[in-house]
Amino acid sequence: MKITHLAIAMVMVFSLTSVANADDNCHYMKDRSGLSGYESGGPYKLDHFKMTKDRRDLRDFLWTHWHGHTKGIAEARVGTIDAGTVTVLYVVQPDAKEQWGIDIELHRPVQPPPCSAFHADSLVRIPIGKPSEDYPAQTLGPYFPDGKIPEKAHLADSDVRDAKYYWIVLMVNGKAISGSI
Secondary structure (H helix, E strand, O other), X not given: OHHHHHHHHHHHHHHHHHXXXXXXXXXXXXXXXXXXXXXXXXXXXXXXXXXXXXXXXXXXXXXXXXXXXXXXXXXXXXXXOOOOEEXXXXXXXXXXXXXXEEEEEEEOOOOOOOEEEEEEOEEEEEEOOOOOOOOOHHHHOOOOOOOOOOHHXXXXXXXXXXXXXXXXXXXXXXXXXXXXX
8 A cells, every 4th residue: 555655646746846847948938037128029929821920020030139149039829729829939049158049938728738948049041932921831831851951941141031031940950940930
């Protein structure tokens, strides 16, 4: 009987630890007081399969802040079928080694885990050939199965374009870690 109680107690401690760690990963979702002085963007409403002004504004915000080394926080809200309305925070800032990147936190009110976080050390812009308000590919972006994006597919950092003419892809160690924005 003592083994059963010990096993139950350990499962409870492990469960509470897992929940606590998930919450710790998303500290900006709960408290943004450490971000005073950061420029703010959003909340942007991202519609599925539609190029909207909010999607273009989020792309522009992320690119200009990351490329210009300007601290910023942007919030996006995305309606989903299975996870409710997901809130995404993008925090553009240097890390402890002064390398600029983007910390991303995703809060899902319905689907576990309720919050997850990751860090992108860079981003790239991929050109869009013929932008259209109703064309789904304008929001889905290109697919790179191994996560590597050929250099010739990137827009040059110096290339000035309206955000409706490019996707943003978040990267870690030279590999894409997310779908496009």
